[in-house]
Amino acid sequence: MKLLWYAMCSLFIAQTEVKGCIYDGFKVYELTSKIHSSALDLYRMVKNESQYVLLSGRGTIVMVHPEAQAEFLHLLENNQWEHRVLNHDVGLDLSNAFETNRNLTNLYPYKGHAGTDRYYTFDEINRYIEDLAQQYPSRVFVKTVGKSYEGRTMKTIRITNGDGRAKKNVILMDGGIHAREWIAHAAVLYAIGELSNNYQKHAQLLQDYDWVILPVVNPDGYEFTQLSADNRFWRKTRQPINESCIGTDGNRNFDFHWNETGAYWDPCSTIYPGPKAFSEPETIVVRDLIQSLAGRGKMYLTLHSYGQYILYPYGYTNALPVTWRDLEEVARAGANAIMEATGTRYKVGCSGSSIYPIAGASDDYAFNAGFPISFTMELPPGGANKFDPPASDIDRLVKEAWVGIEAMARKVIQKYPLKDSTVL
Known part of the structure; x- marks a missing residue:
């Protein structure tokens, strides 16, 4: 399936109102290669998956759907990529940040400056x-x-x-x-x-x-x-x-x-x-x-x-x-x-x-x-x-x-x- 998960979700939320955040349970991983594989190698590894989103321009930050995390870790091991988890729950983090930004907009309305x-x-x-x-x-x-x-x-x-x-x-x-x-x-x-x-x-x-x-x-x-x-x-x-x-x-x-x-x-x-x-x-x-x-x-x-x-x-x-x-x-x-x-x-x-x-x-x-x-x-x-x-x-x-x-x-x-x- 060619669609990235994020592309599918973006199309969906443009037409419907959803509760919570579609990224609830997603994790963000930072990757390094043991064999100096390039970021484009990583793109090739996950590009046909529906549940991976590559966040970094260098391709080394990947957001992964909860259902794909075990498979993703297996892919990393087979392709000699090391990892660490940057974010254990993307949805919770984004929801909190969105609410903070909305509150700041109300607190600091635009007044010419x-x-x-x-x-x-x-x-x-x-x-x-x-x-x-x-x-x-x-x-x-x-x-x-x-x-x-x-x-x-x-x-x-x-x-x-x-x-x-x-x-x-x-x-x-x-x-x-x-x-x-x-x-x-x-x-x-x-x-x-x-x-x-x-x-x-x-x-x-x-x-x-x-x-x-x-x-x-x-x-x-x-x-x-x-x-x-x-x-x-x-x-x-x-x-x-x-x-x-x-x-x-x-x-x-x-x-x-x-x-x-x-x-x-x-x-x-x-x-x-x-x-x-x-x-x-x-x-x-x-x-x-x-x-x-x-x-x-x-x-x-x-x-x-x-x-x-x-x-x-x-x-x-x-x-x-x-x-x-x-x-x-x-x-x-x-x-x-x-x-x-x-x-x-x-x-x-x-x-x-x-x-x-x-x-x-x-x-x-x-x-x-x-x-x-x-x-x-x-x-x-x-x-x-x-x-x-x-x-x-x-x-x-x-x-x-x-x-x-x-x-x-x-x-x-x-x-x-x-x-x-x-x-x-």
């Missing part, structure tokens, strides 16, 4: 960037750049110093291409707040550079994860593929070595690359942004979780680009700044060799389109399931991420100074 007390909805994020544009009309500009499959309006925020000079260099940043990675959305939101509200502190970052930021790449998926605890692990977009399967992995959908490696053609797979490159309206929005800014764009940064990585091209191969030393230098600036500030160690390296080959990713596409610096930043894990840091961790994680982002931006500004600009 997005803090770090809780996770915000897509509509609240849009309202926040619009409020910033009204508050700083000479420095902050919001633009509608497209719509998601379900019709949600996708907007960018462009943050400037207000001097009116055109053709500045650009840093392009986005987050949340994977719906369940809520901390990525929160980190992008924090960066927006720092650049907009603390202009004097960050004036150098905006002197010759504009920042263009798409806060949520996958609004349909993000909103779906917030409907109930049952949906919390949804990763993909929400455009149906066929009668049984919904969604595409947006970070496998870009037209650069698309579908060559790191994906599965099963439409129900969490890493399904789509029926064709740029099949998703959301990835088309990112493509058009990259193309429109490529002449001025000096750094593209996409935020994900989890892993504590700053990854650079290429993803589709473990071969390094000719300019890998420039990428390494900027990435190291970010990792070192974080290490010095908080002691958290971020690993730096090429995507294809640091994790496993991933074709059709946005950072590879941006790099090939002309951005000399292009990164995927994988934020640290959190919560019992790794992908769900509790709200109490938001402040620490997003401030730490900003330390790295700011350091990388300063290094980019130093390496790629503005050559020419004009007054409007």
